[in-house]
Amino acid sequence: MLRGGGEVIVTMPEQQGGMLDAALAYAAQGAPVFPCKLDKSPRTANGFYAATTDEEQIRRWWAAHPNDLIGLRTGEESGVFVLDMDNGEIGRASLRHLEAEHGRLPDTYTVRTSGNPEKGKGPGEHRYFRYPVGVGKVKSSTSQIGTNLDVRGDGGYVIASP
Structure with a gap:
């Protein structure tokens, strides 16, 4: 669980289902995610600007690259x-x-x-x-x-x- 000043920020995924399930768990909490290559660079053409909470888009990304890392956009948009x-x-x-x-x-x-x-x-x-x-x-x-x-x-x- 992510906590800041005693309040929950984002709950860390606890399932063992792999990157897709973890990415979906973050997105379900309102945290915009996007796929990153193993060198930590964004796989998407627009980098972190492509981050989304849209389940269908996240499923498409990780279906194409199931081992991609999870990029979590920071800043005002993600909270x-x-x-x-x-x-x-x-x-x-x-x-x-x-x-x-x-x-x-x-x-x-x-x-x-x-x-x-x-x-x-x-x-x-x-x-x-x-x-x-x-x-x-x-x-x-x-x-x-x-x-x-x-x-x-x-x-x-x-x-x-x-």
Whole structure:
């Protein structure tokens, strides 16, 4: 279950039915999804802009490519943004510095990520937060709030856990 500030954001799929079932479970909760190749790049021509909750479209995508990863659009449209911490201890040190300066982040749903060993990046994590209403846009950014701390908000996506 994705929780932010004590409230449910999105419930993580618990079935063992594969990527299609997981994608449909996200979509049933209102989270727009789209297929991604194994290298995490969008399979759709329009990238994350093609993300949808439409069951028929999702079934067509995963019928053609059943092993595709699940891209989850972030930002106002999906109702979530994600703090993407990369590269193990380097990212954790940046996060500690950020929290020392601005206060501890609230507890929320967190997924461990594998990193990208081919690019010399160690494991990290995705922290999911409810998209704030009425305070402006949460734009996607890379290392602007700290080294190896990325924000996935408007204009972004993450690979969702199946």
